[in-house]
Amino acid sequence: MLLRLGNRLFWSAVTLLGTAVLTFLLVNAVPGDVARVIAGPKASPEVIKAIHTKFHLDEPIWKRLGYHLNNLAHGDLGQSYVTEQPVAEAILTRLPTTAALSTLAIILWMFLAVPLGVLTAKYSGSWFDRFVLVMATLSLSLPAFWLARMLQYWLSYKMGWFPVAGFRGFSHLLLPAGTLALLFVGYYARLIHSNMTEVLNSPYVRAARAKGAPETVVLFRHGLRNAMIPVVTILAMDVAGLLGGVMFTENVFALPGIGTLAVQSVFNLDVPVIMGTVMFSAVLVVAANLMVDVLYQWIDPRIKSAA
Amino acid sequence: MPLLEIKNLQVEFGSGAHAARAVDGVSLSLEAGKTLCLVGESGSGKSVTALSIAKLVPSPPARYVGGEILIEGRDVLKMSSRELRDIRGGLVSYVFQEPGASLNPVFRIGAQIKESLKYHRPAAANDTEVIRLLKLVGIPAPESRLRNYPHELSGGMQQRVMIAMALASQPKLLVADEPTTALDVTIQAQIIELLGDLRKQLGMAVLLITHNLGIVGDLADDVAVMYAGQIVEHGPVREVLQRPLHPYTQALIQSVPDLEAEVERLTAIPGTVPLLGSFPGGCRFHPRCPKAQASCSTQAPELASVKAGRRVRCPLWDSLLEPQTVSHRA
Secondary structure: OHHHHHHHHHHHHHHHHHHHHHHHHHHHHOOOOHHHHHHOOOOOHHHHHHHHHHOOOOOOHHHHHHHHHHHHHOOOOOEOOOOOOEHHHHHHHHHHHHHHHHHHHHHHHHHHHHHHHHHHHHOOOOHHHHHHHHHHHHHHHOOHHHHHHHHHHHHHHHOOOOOOOOOOOOHHHHHHHHHHHHHHHHHHHHHHHHHHHHHHOOHHHHHHHHHOOOHHHHHHHHHHHHHHHHHHHHHHHHHHHHHOOOHHHHHHOOOOOHHHHHHHHHHOOOHHHHHHHHHHHHHHHHHHHHHHHHHHHHHOHHHHHHO | OOOEEEEEEEEEEOOHHHOEEEEEEEEEEEOOOOEEEEEOOOOOOHHHHHHHOOOOOOOOOEEEEEEEEEEOOEEHHHOOHHHHHHHEOOOEEEEOOOHHHHOOOOOOHHHHHHHHHHHHOHHHOOHHHHHHHHHHOOOOOHHHOOOOOHHHOOHHHHHHHHHHHHHOOOOOEEEEEOOOOOOOHHHHHHHHHHHHHHHHHHOOEEEEEEOOHHHHHHHOOEEEEEEOOEEEEEEEHHHHHHOOOOHHHHHHHHOOOOOOOOOOOOOOOOOOOOOOOOOOOOOOOHHHOOOOOHHHHOOOOOOEEEEOOEEEOOOOHHHHOOOOOOOOOO
């Protein structure tokens, strides 16, 4: 078990190192002089030169990569070129907004997807099942920015049910979270449906019925508990993805989250912030992977003895 | 009044032109405390018949198109879901073929047995009773087993847990659907012995579904042989095994290996069981029957009573019964 965990930790570190190197190389491949971005178009050559020296921009790329990795190893994500705020601080101050938005969205879509998935599996092939399938396909294919804009226009601007944009309280999160929930609910409803269909045909579900268990207990206790085992993996990845920044939704609703930060930094060619947000997402994904590994032993007792 | 009486049961899968009748006019009865064996190859409809007793065949796809299943005089097919829940695992308990797959992998076995108690004997839903049940089915050190997950037990132990779960409600009828098929041969004998002991000890009726004639003689009072959705022969176990009247039963008995008989090669029944929905016309067994006559392919035989408690679905049974030593068991 300890060996397994050690192994996983090693490969997690390798993944993060790879991500760091790759983002560094990609960002440096982007055309444009960072010094010009920082100092502005009218800056004198002396100022540009000074900036180059300050940020080691004249040195060879392998050397700069070395500085970058060394800083990362010391937990230093650098400072924003634009605001001079430490990148770690910029991310952490925006994390609560993104976390609140993501949590609310996950609660909303799981509350919808679980009953939809279970009931469509139970009444497979019915008009209800087919209707949910069509809606799920729709939910899967809608582009985030379009759905966000449409909901914002109709429900906030036209109907006045929700605040249009900005973040001054819980009510400002409702529509963005609803948008995210609509985007994810279809996928999860189908995922739970297919797992549940398989589980409902299993001998232990028949055995539960043969015991005299009420149908709700058969479905939600005996069935769902087993059907959720594979869903947890995917959910953990999506949680990591959401916390890493919900780009479109946050931008449309002008929420000061990590997604907005990431998009701004790209527009500003604010290299440390770009790399910082990418690294932050990578850490989340790696952490989610590790967490699933540990969590699995708890939700699936068969794993423990196999490990 | 018999404990269980099945009258002309008909179960179909699919509908319209594609409907396939998996169980076609099965009638059986079982007295309290007696054991009936339902024998047949895979696809003969024996499991569907057994599951129908507590209306456990999922519908759709199955449809109960006709007949009655009376338990203590009440028709199961007309029961509400509330009444069905009381019957399931209450009056009628089930033990299934694959114990490993029939126990829920994510719950501890103690909790799974307690669940049965909760539904049918809520006052006894405690660890003490679970331990008593585990002891009853011969699980050593039951106290330490309560918190085990199913995968931590061997196949034989898993089946004992299934039996303990089935006994939790003190059922009047135990339906065992191929309870030993998935187990090692040595374990099979133990489980059959256990079922025999429990039946005597608890006085419950047992409906044993099997394709293995070898275990029938040890346990059954009566035996019914099914082929292609129909009963082809029914009678007291000794008579059927010693003097089988239907050519199919004769062939089945001849294909059971026997240590004492000097047979070089086991007799197999030629051909395969017809697929559901494509049963041959006339007698359903005639394409594989060594004694088939021209008339067998056109006239569907009735299940006729040949004497009290003895039924056979073959009009030629009398002429077929040349003095032969078919059985070496029973």
